[in-house]
Amino acid sequence: xxxxxxxxxxxxxxxxxxxxxxxxxxxxxxxxxxxxxxxxxxxxxxxxxxxxxxxxxxxxxxxxxxxxxxxxxxxxxxxxxxxxxxxxxxxxxxxxxxxxxxxxxxxxxxxxxxxxxxxxxxxxxxxxxxxxxxxxxxxxxxxxxxxxxxxxxxxxxxxxxxxxxxxxxxxxxxxxxxxxxxxxxxxxxxxxxxxxxxxxxxxxxxxxxxxxxxxxxxxxxxxxxxxxxxxxxxxxxxxxxxxxxxxxxxxxxxxxxxxxxxxxxxxxxxxxxxxxxxxxxxxxxxxxxxxxxxxxxxxxxxxxxxxxxxxxxxxxxxxxxxxxxxxxxxxxxxxxxxxxxxxxxxxxxxxxxxxxxxxxxxxxxxxxxxxxxxxxxxxxxxxxxxxxxxxxxx
Numbered sequence: 007x008x009x010x011x012x013x014x015x016x017x018x019x020x021x022x023x024x025x026x027x028x029x030x031x032x033x034x035x036x037x038x039x040x041x042x043x044x045x046x047x048x049x050x051x052x053x054x055x056x057x058x059x060x061x062x063x064x065x066x067x068x069x070x071x072x073x074x075x076x077x078x079x080x081x082x083x084x085x086x087x088x089x090x091x092x093x094x095x096x097x098x099x100x101x102x103x104x105x106x107x108x109x110x111x112x113x114x115x116x117x118x119x120x121x122x123x124x125x126x127x128x129x130x131x132x133x134x135x136x137x138x139x140x141x142x143x144x145x146x147x148x149x150x151x152x153x154x155x156x157x158x159x160x161x162x163x164x165x166x167x168x169x170x171x172x173x174x175x176x177x178x179x180x181x182x183x184x185x186x187x188x189x190x191x192x193x194x195x196x197x198x199x200x201x202x203x204x205x206x207x208x209x210x211x212x213x214x215x216x217x218x219x220x221x222x223x224x225x226x227x228x229x230x231x232x233x234x235x236x237x238x239x240x241x242x243x244x245x246x247x248x249x250x251x252x253x254x255x256x257x258x259x260x261x262x263x264x265x266x267x268x269x270x271x272x273x274x275x276x277x278x279x280x281x282x283x284x285x286x287x288x289x290x291x292x293x294x295x296x297x298x299x300x301x302x303x304x305x306x307x308x309x310x311x312x313x314x315x316x317x318x319x320x321x322x323x324x325x326x327x328x329x330x331x332x333x334x335x336x337x338x339x340x341x342x343x344x345x346x347x348x349x350x351x352x353x354x355x356x357x358x359x360x361x362x363x364x365x366x367x368x369x370x371x372x373x374x375x376x377x378x379x380x381x382x383x384x385x386x387x388x389x390x391x392x393x394x395x396x397x398x399x400x
Contacts, residue, residue, distance in 0.1 A: 013036055013038055013042070013046055014046050014049070014050060014396070014399055015393075015396050015397055015399075016036055017032060017036060017046060017047075017050070018050070018055060018056070018075070018392075018396040018399065019393075019396065020032070020035060020036070021056060021073065021074055021075045021098075022075060022098060022099060022100060022392055022396075023198075025074065025099065026059045026072040026073065026074035027072065027073060027074075028070040028071065028072050028073070029043065029044075029047065029070045029071050029072075029073060030070035031070070032047075032073065047073060049399075050399060053399055054076050054078070055075065055076055055079070055395075055396075055399055056073055056074065056075055056076055057073070057074060057075075057076050057077070058071050058072065058073060059071075059072040059073065059074040060072050075097075075098030075099065076098060077097065077098070078137075079097060079098035079140050079395075080095060080096070080097065080103075080135070080136035080137075080138070080139050080140055081095070081096045081097075081098075081100070081139070081140060081141045081142070081143065081388050081391040081392055081395070082094075082095055082127055082139050082141070082142045082143070082179070082391065083095075083096060083142075083143050083383075083384040083385070083386075083387035083388035083391060084123055084142065084143065084144040084145070084384070084387055085144075085145045085188060085191065085383030085384045085387055086110075086112060086119065086123075086144065086145060086146045086147060086188065087112070087147055087188065087214065087215065087343075087383075088111075088112045088147050088162055088214070088215035088216065088264075089109060089110065089111065089112070089215060090107060090108065090109050090110060091106075091107070091108055091110050091119070091122060091123060091126070092105070092106070092107050092380065092381075092383060092384050093105070093106045093107075093123065093126045093127065093130075093384070094106075094381075094384040094387075094388065095127075095130050095135045095136055095139075096388045098392070100198070100199075100385070100388045100389065100392065102384075103135050103136075104130045104133065104135040105384075106126045106129070106130070107380075108122070108126070110122060112146075112147060112162060112163050112166075113162070113163070113164055115164070115165040115166070116165055116166050116169040116171070120171070120174065120175075123144075124178065127139070127179075138179075138180070138181075139179045139181050140181050140182075140391075140395050141181050141182045141183070141184075141391035141392060141394050141395040142175050142176075142179055142181060142182070142183040142184070142391055143183070143184050143186075143191070143386075143387030143388055143389070143390040143391030143392075143394070144171060144172075144175065144183065144184070144185045144186070144387060145185075145186055145187065145188040145190070145191035145192070145383050145386065145387050146160070146163065146166070146171070146185065146186075146187065146188060147160070147162060147163065147187075147188045147214075147215065147216055148160020148161065148162065148163045148166065148187065148216075149187060149232075149233060149234040149237060150185055150186055150187045150190075150233050151232065151233045152184075152185070152186055152229050152233045153233070154172075155170070155171060155172025155173065155183065155184065155185040156168050156169060156170055156171060156172070156185070157169060157171065157185075158232070158233065158234070161216075161240075161250075161251040161252045162215065162216060162251055171183075171185045172184065172185045181395070182391070182394040182395050182398055183391075183394070184390045184391060184393075184394045186227075186229075186386075186387075186390060187218065187220075187229075187233070187234075187236075188212065188218070188383055189210060189211075189212040189218035189219060189220040189236060190220045190227050190229065190236070190386070191220075191382075191383050191386030191387045191389075191390060192210055192212055192220055192341055192342075192376075192378075192382040192383050192386055193208075193209075193210035193220025193221070193222045193227055193339075193386065194220070194222075194227060194385075194386035194389050194390060195378055195381070195382040195383060195384070195385030195386030195387075195388075195389065196208075196210055196339050196341070196376055196377070196378055196382050196385075196386075197222055197386075198385055198386065198389050199378060199385055200339070200376060200377040200378040200382060200385075201337075201339060201374055201375075201376065201377040202222070202337055202339055205222075205336055205337050206222070206223075206224060206225045206336075207222065207223050207224065207333075207334075207335050207336045207337075208222050208335050208336060208337035208338065208339060209221060209222070209326070209329060209333070209335045209337075209338045209339070210222065210339045210341060210376075210382075211238075211322070211326065211338060211339065211340050211341070211342075212341050212342035213262070213263070213318075213322065213340065213341075213342040213343070213344040213345060213351075214263070214264055214342035214343040214344060215263055215264040215265060215343070216239050216259050216263050216264075217238060217239035217258050217259045217262070217263055217322070217342075218236055218237060218238060218239055219236035219237075219238045219329065220236055221235055221236045221333065223333065223335075238258060238325050238329070239257060239258050239259030239263065240252050240254065240257045240258070240259060241257065241258050241325050242254065242255070242256045242257060242258075243256060243257070243258050243261060243321050243324060243325065244256035244261060247260060247261055248260045248261065248266075258321055258322065258325055261318070261321055262317070262318035262321050262322060262344075263344075264297065264343060264344060267297055267300065267314065267318065267344065268294055268295065268296065268297070270314055271283055271295045271296075271297075271299065271300050271311075271314060272287075272294050272295055274310045274311075274314070275287040275295050279310050280303060280308055280309075280310035280311055281308060282299075282302070282303030282306055282308035282310075282311055283295050283299060283300070283303055283308070283310070283311065286299045286302075286303070297343060297344050297346060297347060298346060300314055300315065300347065301315075301346055301347050301348055301350075304347070304350050312350060315347050315350045315351050315354070316350065316351075316354045318344075318347075318351065318354075319350070319351045319352075319353070319354025319355045319357075319358070320354055320358055322355050322358075323354060323355040323356070323357065323358025323359050323362070324358055324362060326338060326355065326358075326359050327358060327359050327361075327362035327363045328362075330359060330363040330367050330368065330371065331363050331364060331367060334367050335371070336370070336371065337371065337372050337373075337374065338355075338359070338371065338372070338373045338374070339374055339375070339376050340352060340355065340373065340374070340375050340376065341375070341376035341378075341379070341382050343380075345375055345376060345379075348375075352373065352374075352375060355373060356373045359371070359373060
């Protein structure tokens with residue numbers, strides 16, 4: 007059950023999402039009496055979260071004063087993946103002021119990865135992007151206790167179990183910090199500024215190194231009791247399939263995550279089964295082939311590349327068909343690194359979902375690619391950071 011947000015939180019979110027609004031319109035939109043609105047505005051001005059921004063256009067009679075978020079507000083958004091880090095600094099409207107991306111190996115451990123995050127944030131400060139941070143949002147590629155701000159037994163993140171990520175960031179930057187699973191922040195990002203902008207009930211499926219599902223229901227992310235809802239990469243799809251990083255066999259992720267696709271594509275290249283992939287592997291100087299190589303090979307008509315993508319899409323689609331029957335979402339959004347496999351993948355997922363789910367659940371169910379692409383994560387992390395700051399303004 008999602009309770010209505012407090013007036014101050016609704017006010018700050020409205021200014022974040024829509025820009026300057028007059029006091030008169032704020033009163034109408036938030037359904038607050040004039041004395042209550044004036045008191046809320048005065049308190050948030052004193053807290054340096056909002057400022058007056060000139061006069062609004064006349065609505066007949068005395069002109070009202072515009073109110074906007076304080077221009078000094080700065081949020082840090084961090085999206086950690088298995089093989090890369092994305093960092094953005096935004097203003098209060100969540101408009102990016104600086105963006106950084108670099109390759110990493112999440113298996114190198116929390117101290118090394120968080121030091122790289124600190125270095126990138128320090129670089130932004132030296133470049134004059136911010137003087138102080140007001141909030142930090144972080145996504146990590148594994149299960150997270152959202153309540154405690156720590157990863158919990160993440161299969162591909164050795165050394166991260168119960169590591170106090172939120173506590174360390176809060177202490178380091180002297181501001182609220184929030185930590186969530188990477189696919190949850192992608193779902194939040196897509197809801198804020200992507201294809202699901204006006205959709206309250208949808209599934210965001212990340213297909214990258216791992217496979218996960220952000221469950222956005224009734225206007226908010228459903229995380230489950232312990233924060234691991236949506237971990238669909240570890241649903242078994244083949245009884246006698248390969249061993250997964252979680253220790254079980256035949257998981258979806260073990261058959262069609264980034265590592266699985268690279269494994270199968272490399273085997274096809276070395277055996278000569280795929281001429282397109284064999285050509286890309288060349289004379290042996292290139293150690294592996296990538297999802298991009300598979301996508302390009304499929305575009306050239308390589309039968310093996312097309313089969314690899316369709317097999318993956320069929321497995322993902324079979325899991326999603328079950329979720330559609332269970333949750334009855336109004337949209338499915340596909341994102342993550344393997345979304346670059348494009349419309350061959352999307353068409354196969356759609357075909358299986360529409361064929362395996364009841365017509366009532368799929369009659370008006372778009373299955374689409376993410377509009378935000380690799381910015382979905384940092385966008386959602388910025389939303390979470392701003393919400394953490396706004397909630398503390400009570």
